[in-house]
Amino acid sequence: MGGVTHYSALALIKAGFTGQKKWDRAWRDPEPKIHYDMIVIGGGGHGLATAYYLAKTHGLRNVAVLEKGWIGGGNTGRNTTIVRSNYRQPELHNLFEFGLKMWETMSDDLNYNVMFSPRGALVLGHSDGDMVRLAQRGDALRCAGIDAELMTRDEVAKFVPNLDMSRSARFPIEGGMIQRRAGTARHDAVVWGYARAADALGVDIIQNCEVTGLAISGGRVTGVETSRGSIGAGRVGICVAGNSGPLAAMAGIKLPIEAQTLQAFVTEAVKPMIDTVIQSQSVHCYISQSDKGGIVLGGDPDRFPSYAQRGFTPPVERAAAEAIALIPALSRLRMVRCWAGVTDMSFDGSPIISALPVDGLYLNGGWCYGGFKATPASGFTYAQLLATGEPHPLAAPFGFERFATGATIDEAGVGAGPQLR
């Protein structure tokens, strides 16, 4: 890991002799150089993972990540930290499963504890129709070698004892489908782990450096204008989900993406009461308990365009009402924080990992409300696209051109429009 101390129990004991006060910086704070071979715009999980795999897998060293604020201060710090791969569409479950396998070894790979906790993700079914759809999804997953198990009503009741299993419940529970390898991870640790590992391989992580323009000459990107001056670049990768529209507009490109806010909420911390991730086939509410003890909840997006990182109140009430209907004991808890992230809502609900119609300019965005789980897969496949100019086979279906050709990947099956999701 270059000049960085290898984190281990032994290193911890050794550092104890100096009162734990002499640890190296986890990553440097370099001044931007005048030119990089690769610039990744956006220091979230995806951007830092991209830079790490550019360095590690493709041997590139002259790489910078430009972040307008502090790393991990955008959507990586605003999600509900759920990691799973149980999508119905093959293009999606293949990409997310590739990522899930990387989550399983990420802490060792990065020498940083990302606290990946494969506690299972249970999708509840509330009707015969739900159970049929869950069975179909589970079959599709198992055909692709991905774990999925149907659970009966009794098995669900035993697995999550505090669910409202009564026949008069607002959302009667008929059964469920569980992906046992799914779970949660510590979102900040993912950012810090990728930043530290990328930095150790020579990547410059430049914070407080906002990209204000793209330098394009003769149909080719040659660099970026930033709040810290002009920086030349061989290739530029946009990786700013939430703000992809304004970045692409700097190159005169309009994207099939609309920015909308999505909120998450957390209650006061309590003793362990939910040891899995609870989702639902019909109710858009997802519930898990953080390691600190807070119950983390998410619901529907706010469903109108906004860049304000604050939410619209009715979805808060709705998500809380749904969570309480599923787990009545939650009604006794106080919600202590709620926040909103600006999501890149794409027009088929799937991400865009693609070259753009300007030479040397690439886009990784459109993750809608499901990007966190993809962090390693997104970084790995995007690094391959940036390094070689050719898409990774798993990312090839996610090209920008799919909207013109009609080869959209619409998991919800609702058609063109972020307002429909």
Next chain:
Amino acid sequence: MMRIDCPHCGQRAQAEFTYERTLDSVVTVEMVADEAMRRLYERANPRGLDDELWRHSFGCRQWLVLRRHRTTHAIEAVVSFDPTVHV
């Protein structure tokens, strides 16, 4: 939550309204395929003002055009949708 001045009902809470799409993305059956495709999939998506089609779904159910700032949420104008003017 925003308060929206419906030209028919007066000022009401945003919860009564639903966002449909941006005004430049209305597609009509007469449009050639390229134009329809552009309108379906290409968005300016600015961090500023844009014209949007909303509906007073839980009120008078009329279609409205809002000129609205996407960061401050300030609403500059609300008018009734008129296909002879807006498409």
